[in-house]
Amino acid sequence: MQNILEQIGIQNYIFLSSILFCVGVFGVLYRRNAIIVFMSIEIMLNAVNLLFVAFSTYHQDAQGQVFVFFSMAVAAAEVAVGLAIVVSIFRNLGSIDVANLKKLKG
């Protein structure tokens, strides 16, 4: 299993991560449901994590994987707070359509 990147190639991982990131961006732009927007953000975070692990293997350095741990902790905190905000938005407005959040519009 040591020469896994010799067989696959880091380029393939770069392509996969960039396409996955683009899918996440597409989800944020395309959907109106706030929960799906959150899921798209998770997809983007995961794309970056995947590239971190790939390059950690490439450089044979554990620091990339340690960084992924911190990124996971931040993602967990972000999701918890974000979903709490979504719940309170739903309580106040009765929907989680992001198009309804325009109270700051003058």
Add this chain to the structure above:
Amino acid sequence: MSTVLILFFVLSAVTLGSAFLTIYSRNPIHSAIYLVICFFSIAGHYLLLNAQFLAIVHIIVYSGAIMILFLFTVMLMNLNKEDEVHKPRMARFVAVSLFALLCIILIAVFMNSKPIADMYDSSGEDYQSIKVLGNVLLNEYMVPFEFASVLLLVAMIGTVLLSKKETTK
């Protein structure tokens, strides 16, 4: 074509397909299920890269904790129906074209960059077992590790405060 390469392409197809279906499906519950499949295939990628501990942590944190949170929120708001209105056609067109442009640009950039895979050589040194990871995490990254606990505590308190029903004084 080696077995590993075939495995990589199958896993990549599952990852990208389920990520697309997450965004495409109208029912939020279905989206969450597809997202679980996406996370599991990413854990498969980690296993393929021989990062076993990270794969397990990924399954526990994402497929376990975060997806439960998502599903509970969906059920709490009773969103289990497909009544979401689409964005205006112009916005959807812009989203699709932006997605295509971003993809083309990123892939073109990485296609034309220097191929770096040839320089890869494995020294056979152990760098991603739990032992090494724990050493790095608790020696070099001790302070960020402690701050992560503070971050999680603050997030927990903030979540409780945000989602508590406001009582009339």
